[in-house]
Amino acid sequence: MAILLIHGGAWSMPDELVGAHERGIRNALGAGWRVLKSGGCALDAVEAAVRSMEDDDTFDAGRGSFLTSDGRVQCDALMMDGATLRAGGVGCVEHIRNPICAARKVLEESPHVYFVAEGAERFAAAHGIELIDNCELVIEREREHLRAAREKAAQGQEFEIFAHSHDTVGAVALDANGNLAAATSTGGTLNKTPGRVGDASLIGCGTYADNQSAAVSTTGWGEPFMKLVLGKWAVDRIAAGASPEEAAWAAMDYVKSRLKGHGGIILLDRSGRIGMAHNTSRMAVGCRTPDREWCGVKLERPSQPA
Numbered sequence: 001m002a003i004l005l006i007h008g009g010a011w012s013m014p015d016e017l018v019g020a021h022e023r024g025i026r027n028a029l030g031a032g033w034r035v036l037k038s039g040g041c042a043l044d045a046v047e048a049a050v051r052s053m054e055d056d057d058t059f060d061a062g063r064g065s066f067l068t069s070d071g072r073v074q075c076d077a078l079m080m081d082g083a084t085l086r087a088g089g090v091g092c093v094e095h096i097r098n099p100i101c102a103a104r105k106v107l108e109e110s111p112h113v114y115f116v117a118e119g120a121e122r123f124a125a126a127h128g129i130e131l132i133d134n135c136e137l138v139i140e141r142e143r144e145h146l147r148a149a150r151e152k153a154a155q156g157q158e159f160e161i162f163a164h165s166h167d168t169v170g171a172v173a174l175d176a177n178g179n180l181a182a183a184t185s186t187g188g189t190l191n192k193t194p195g196r197v198g199d200a201s202l203i204g205c206g207t208y209a210d211n212q213s214a215a216v217s218t219t220g221w222g223e224p225f226m227k228l229v230l231g232k233w234a235v236d237r238i239a240a241g242a243s244p245e246e247a248a249w250a251a252m253d254y255v256k257s258r259l260k261g262h263g264g265i266i267l268l269d270r271s272g273r274i275g276m277a278h279n280t281s282r283m284a285v286g287c288r289t290p291d292r293e294w295c296g297v298k299l300e301r302p303s304q305p306a
């Protein structure tokens with residue numbers, strides 16, 4: 001049975017942004033599900049879902065991403081194929097509208113796994129991806145956010161809510177042939193130093209897929225997730241017998257207790273069981289199966305056995 005599970009960030013999303021997140025999640029579920037419904041593969045489905053969210057300014061991926069400290073959009077993305085363990089990633093790209101499509105090209109058409117900056121852009125261009133001006137990815141809302149973050153930083157303070165905002169996007173899918181895939185795309189964190197790469201596009205940190213166990217995508221403060229290789233940590237717990245739901249909540253407890261990390265995670269195992277968890281007040285998530293479409297911004301933690 002085919003399943004698509006996606007996220008669009010985990011943070012203390014204000015009420016007025018909930019509608020835009022839910023719309024973006026529904027559109028992305030539609031885009032990914034069209035692929036799976038017509039018998040398409042999990043890789044195509046996660047690419048379509050993530051691409052739809054990159055094209056939506058609501059999220060911190062593609063156009064509308066957070067800006068670096070020097071006012072540019074700089075994106076990271078990774079895709080992984082659970083059937084073959086092939087992976088493709090790009091980091092610090094500034095001239096690509098859909099970084100996930102460049103990541104797909106790396107996965108399909110390169111013996112390497114990861115390209116960064118100009119090298120990634122040259123590779124993408126050589127494989128048919130149009131390069132665009134960085135200003136096409138920058139929106140006024142994010143110029144405002146950067147201005148506010150800099151003002152706060154000059155006063156030695158943090159830019160409260162947006163300092164903890166995580167609008168990275170991701171998808172995991174299981175197709176009719178039993179293959180898993182995962183994809184994650186991000187503009188990183190607000191006011192980041194140019195050249196910084198987060199967890200989202202690093203194998204095993206923010207994204208992983210293995211047909212023998214599960215597929216994962218995360219969102220959150222990337223540095224703690226990277227230090228704990230959190231995505232693979234969660235997948236390994238599923239391989240060791242935990243359910244995806246148990247592994248998801250355990251991962252968020254682990255990153256919080258060990259490194260005060262915050263964010264969210266989605267997991268899908270090879271038998272189609274799903275897990276989603278966050279330790280922020282909200283997380284934008286959606287799921288589509290042949291019988292059901294669901295989307296929301298808050299998850300209830302299952303009660304622990306006494």
Ligand code: ASP
Pocket residue numbers: 009060165166167168186187188189197198199200206218219220221222223263
């Ligand atoms: N995890 C991403 C990063 O650190 C940011 C996010 O999820 O919003 O780059």
